[in-house]
Amino acid sequence: MSGTPPRLILEGLTKSFGTYRAVDAVTLALEPGEFFCLLGPSGCGKSTLLRLIAGFERPTAGRIRLGGQDLTELPPHRRPVNMMFQSYALFPHMSVARNIGYGLKGMGKAAISARVAELLRLVRLDAFGDRRPETLSGGQRQRVALARALAREPKLLLLDEPLGALDRGLREETQGELRAVQRRLGTAFVVVTHDPEEAMMLADRIGVMEAGRLVQIGPPAELYRRPANRYVAGLLGDVNLIPGRLGPDEAGEGRSVETAHGPVRGILTSAMPEGAAVIVAVRPEDLVLGTAGLPATVTETTFLGDRVRRTLRLPDGSILRASGRPTDGDGPPGSEAHAGFAAEAAAILPA
Ligand SMILES: Nc1ncnc2c1ncn2[C@@H]1O[C@H](COP(=O)(O)OP(=O)(O)OP(=O)(O)O)[C@@H](O)[C@H]1O
Ligand SMILES: [Mg+2]
Structure with missing residues (x-):
């Protein structure tokens, strides 16, 4: 050349x-x-x-x-x-x-x-x-x-x-x-x-x-x-989409979003006014079951060797998917859990 x-x-x-x-x-x-x-x-x-x-x-x-x-x-x-x-x-x-x-x-x-x-x-x-x-x-x-x-x-x-x-x-x-x-x-x-x-x-x-x-x-x-x-979120892989309203711009990492199930935090991907209808996008591998986060019911746990795929139901009936390493804490279907994620792992998109 x-x-x-x-x-x-x-x-x-x-x-x-x-x-x-x-x-x-x-x-x-x-x-x-x-x-x-x-x-x-x-x-x-x-x-x-x-x-x-x-x-x-x-x-x-x-x-x-x-x-x-x-x-x-x-x-x-x-x-x-x-x-x-x-x-x-x-x-x-x-x-x-x-x-x-x-x-x-x-x-x-x-x-x-x-x-x-x-x-x-x-x-x-x-x-x-x-x-x-x-x-x-x-x-x-x-x-x-x-x-x-x-x-x-x-x-x-x-x-x-x-x-x-x-x-x-x-x-x-x-x-x-x-x-x-x-x-x-x-x-x-x-x-x-x-x-x-x-x-x-x-x-x-x-x-x-x-x-x-x-x-x-x-x-x-x-x-x-x-x-x-x-559209881009869903095109590149499996993603959980949680609707909500954008919270005020206060201290802390990312921005808060008020969902039907409680507040969560994520990173804004474009400028939007407080109160705007938004969607919080979280990949299944970033959703962690623990004691903090959205209250959910585990409806299904599928063992896939290197990872476990979990299906969760929120109180309004909507479904979340989580995937991660198998843990001893995986309860039977119907057990209660909290689905949490780091603010850094969640993208706040326009609804
Ligand atoms: N010569 C043409 N006259 C009229 N419409 C056309 C012409 N060439 C393309 N189009 C239209 O423009 C749009 C885009 O076509 P294009 O071939 O660029 O799509 P593509 O993204 O390459 O799709 P694919 O993945 O199926 O190859 C289509 O709706 C097609 O029907
Ligand atoms: Mg083509």
Whole structure:
């Protein structure tokens, strides 16, 4: 790679199809060498956003810049960006090596074979150059497609559900490969997925999309522990949601919330006025049974070896889930307990 590593900047990027906004005012600055995952449900605009960055769609509004260069009006082939599509079709009649070298046609023969050999090493398929794609496993084909997408040294690689076609075991293995290749190259990757665990495993930062908008951007742990809303909270894992009203801003860690079952404390994730309707989000692993907290009845205890999953019922009938290490104190179903949590472990979200 030469020169200063580029930074991708999206400013108010919008794409409407008729009156429908598939991508709605997306603003994002991607760091050089960053592994960024776009996470969101089917139809939320992930592929459309990638197609805008690659130049296959013209934005209705907004700008795209990469390393100081404005790409907004450039056709796809003039952008230092490559895209690996949701279905990465390899040419079946060509060898793996020719598939990978396909985009390098302008270069000399020797230069092409040197570059192809380098790419085969990168994706750990050194011995597979002469094979036809149909003789490869799904994971190996995926790596050929990745090598092909990287052949022309894009400054930014966009990957649309690159692991979507793989079954579970292969998928986990290939996640590790993808991350390792990206680290070795230092090329910025934007990877679309609708699998939250995959996004958390791969990404430096995740952008959660909902109905065309980027609703939260941050490192995986931040999104998991400090989700901006209940959609993000539920997307990244199991979560308890306890409704209440925001208490006054007084001394002590976090803010108090008055719930139907008594006061609790949590961390505010956005500015809200006292008395606002809020939801306290607590992960099951942060809910602790003891003598302090919300009074509850244990309705079920499931032993899972390394941990125990407990189902609790609050006096109004709502259910909480707690998971943690097995303890001797686990009473039989129907026993009374208190469900507590550290203020630091609870996020206060707008209701
Ligand atoms: N060319 C088009 N014309 C009209 N509507 C379109 C067009 N392309 C996409 N859309 C609509 O825009 C929305 C977003 O589509 P997009 O393909 O970006 O979703 P996605 O997040 O990639 O979904 P998936 O996870 O299913 O791939 C959808 O409602 C889709 O129907
Ligand atoms: Mg898509």
